[in-house]
Amino acid sequence: xxxxxxxxxxxxxxxxxxxxxxxxxxxxxxxxxxxxxxxxxxxxxxxxxxxxxxxxxxxxxxxxxxxxxxxxxxxxxxxxxxxxxxxxxxxxxxxxxxxxxxxxxxxxxxxxxxxxxxxxxxxxxxxxxxxxxxxxxxxxxxxxxxxxxxxxxxxxxxxxxxxxxxxxxxxxxxxxxxxxxxxxxxxxxxxxxxxxxxxxxxxxxxxxxx
Amino acid sequence: xxxxxxxxxxxxxxxxxxxxxxxxxxxxxxxxxxxxxxxxxxxxxxxxxxxxxxxxxxxxxxxxxxxxxxxxxxxxxxxxxxxxxxxxxxxxxxxxxxxxxxxxxxxxxxxxxxxxxxxxxxxxxxxxxxxxxxxxxxxxxxxxxxxxxxxxxxxxxxxxxxxxxxxxxxxxxxxxxxxxxxxxxxxxxxxxxxxxxxxxxxxxxxxxxxxxxxxx
Numbered sequence: 017x018x019x020x021x022x023x024x025x026x027x028x029x030x031x032x033x034x035x036x037x038x039x040x041x042x043x044x045x046x047x048x049x050x051x052x053x054x055x056x057x058x059x060x061x062x063x064x065x066x067x068x069x070x071x072x073x074x075x076x077x078x079x080x081x082x083x084x085x086x087x088x089x090x091x092x093x094x095x096x097x098x099x100x101x102x103x104x105x106x107x108x109x110x111x112x113x114x115x116x117x118x119x120x121x122x123x124x125x126x127x128x129x130x131x132x133x134x135x136x137x138x139x140x141x142x143x144x145x146x147x148x149x150x151x152x153x154x155x156x157x158x159x160x161x162x163x164x165x166x167x168x169x170x171x172x173x174x175x176x177x178x179x180x181x182x183x184x185x186x187x188x189x190x191x192x193x194x195x196x197x198x199x200x201x202x203x204x205x206x207x208x209x210x211x212x213x214x215x216x217x218x219x220x221x222x223x224x225x226x
Numbered sequence: 227x228x229x230x231x232x233x234x235x236x237x238x239x240x241x242x243x244x245x246x247x248x249x250x251x252x253x254x255x256x257x258x259x260x261x262x263x264x265x266x267x268x269x270x271x272x273x274x275x276x277x278x279x280x281x282x283x284x285x286x287x288x289x290x291x292x293x294x295x296x297x298x299x300x301x302x303x304x305x306x307x308x309x310x311x312x313x314x315x316x317x318x319x320x321x322x323x324x325x326x327x328x329x330x331x332x333x334x335x336x337x338x339x340x341x342x343x344x345x346x347x348x349x350x351x352x353x354x355x356x357x358x359x360x361x362x363x364x365x366x367x368x369x370x371x372x373x374x375x376x377x378x379x380x381x382x383x384x385x386x387x388x389x390x391x392x393x394x395x396x397x398x399x400x401x402x403x404x405x406x407x408x409x410x411x412x413x414x415x416x417x418x419x420x421x422x423x424x425x426x427x428x429x430x431x432x433x434x435x436x437x438x439x440x441x442x
Contacts, residue, residue: 037292044296048303055307059314066317161409 070154071112075124078141078150079114087124088113091225100224101127104191106217109137111225120144123225125218126154131210133157136167138211140182140218147186151179151215163207172199178208182215187223192216229354236358243366243421244428248334252326253367254417259384259398263371265319267364269312269327273304274336274363275356280304282344282352297340298331305331335363366424373420378411380404 076082090110101108106129114122122143128135137155142148153167169177178201185192192212194200200208242248249270256262280300288296309327313320320327330336339359344352375384381398410416 033289037289040287040289041292041295041299044299048299052303052306055310059310062314063310066314070317160412 071126074126074139074152074154075112075114075141077152078124078139079122080141080143080149081116081121084116085121086115086118088115094224096224097221100220101217104217104220105129105213108217108221111221114141122146122149123222125221127214127217127221129210129214129217131156131158132163132204132206133159136207136210136214138214140215142186142218142222145186146219146222147184148182148215148219151182151211153179153211158204158207163204165201166204166207166211170201172201174199179211185215185219187219192219232351232354233358236355236360236362237365238362239432241362241366241428242335242338242359243363244425245432246335246338247425248338249363250421252329252333253370254414254421256323256326257367257370257374257417257420258378258412259322259375260368260371260382261319261384261386262322263367264364264386265312265316266323266326267360267367269308269323270330270333270335270363271357271360273301273308273330274339274360275353276304277301277336278339278344278352278356279349281340282347282349285345293345294337294341297337297345301336301340302331335359369424370417370420374411374416376401377408378416379409380407 072087075087076085079085090112093108093111097111098108106127109126109128111126112124113120114124122141125140125142126137127140128137130136134157135155136153136158139152139154140148141150156163156167158164158167166178169179172178172181178199181199182192185197189197192198192215194205194209194212198208198212236242240246243250243253252266252270256266277297277300281297284296284300305328308330309320312323312327339355343355347355372382375381375398379398380400380402382401384398387399408416411420
């Protein structure tokens with residue numbers, strides 16, 4: 017092909033050459049896509065299982081009775097839930113119903129709020145009365161040594177963990193605000209505010225369910 | 227084909243990170259713990275070797291004009307496969323490397339070797355080029371990990387050795403008591419400092435050995 021192609025390159029629009037390029041690329045893509053499909057078939061179930069296990073672990077950390085709690089599949093995010101989350105300053109990822117001995121015992125709500133270095137993904141548990149039963153951080157990129165203290169649930173001066181202070185709070189407490197009814201870790205105000213927004217978002221979502 | 231020369235090039239005289247200065251983003255971002263460096267290095271080594279072999283094998287049937295597009299398709303294919311396999315079988319590694327595995331697609335080491343080596347050389351030579359260049363990359367990552375982890379957090383072997391924290395990750399063996407390390411080194415700025423120092427040391431060593439050869 018070499019010399020022949022070179023003379024034709026001047027024309028640049030030779031349909032045969034262009035077709036050859038297109039077909040070569042197309043065939044390569046088909047082969048690669050086929051291989052990827054194969055690998056995906058092997059790994060998809062396994063990855064889904066690992067993700068579900070991680071989600072369950074995060075949910076167990078935020079419910080009142082981790083040993084007897086069971087979780088539903090993710091509920092459908094309704095319009096009302098999404099807009100409630102938005103107006104509280106965060107965004108809703110997913111909601112799971114918490115069941116203890118088969119009875120409704122609240123929700124585990126995964127929300128995303130912005131911290132100082134990006135988003136904080138967190139799981140918030142609420143009981144049947146929509147009061148917080150626990151908060152845990154699923155994923156974050158807060159500054160190591162500063163915001164990471166909030167993520168690691170370091171104790172406040174009062175001795176209560178910064179994430180544990182939310183336990184028992186509910187929509188009846190009004191909007192939670194750092195400085196008035198929430199304490200921040202000193203030096204990590206932005207991260208503390210992010211977590212607070214997350215809890216507010218989760219409470220708003222809980223209020224909007226059903 | 228000269229295996230010894232290729233090996234020396236990959237590891238020292240033409241090291242992908244310290245001499246060609248390729249793949250900076252991942253080098254800086256993930257070299258905070260030993261496990262990350264090892265995982266990333268091996269992932270790149272495997273992908274580089276596979277893509278080198280395939281690209282070398284198809285180099286005669288690929289039209290010159292679309293070779294870059296073909297390279298990217300091949301590389302992206304392998305990266306996605308490795309990404310899925312890591313997620314399925316090494317979930318801890320997948321969690322700590324996060325987005326940097328998919329980003330291997332645009333890691334210049336792989337595209338650079340495809341263009342400058344495997345597109346011009348035979349399959350066997352390309353295979354060894356992939357292994358040696360990948361090895362050179364891994365070694366530099368590990369050196370950076372060890373320096374940054376030891377001086378930045380005071381630990382060694384984070385991710386595989388030492389006590390386990392609440393999140394289930396190994397914290398590494400504490401060598402320097404935790405109040406002394408320079409925390410800055412584990413932040414991105416520390417990556418720049420360590421990498422800059424390593425590149426400078428490498429250039430110094432290379433120019434010194436060159437002078438020696440010339441004076442002979």
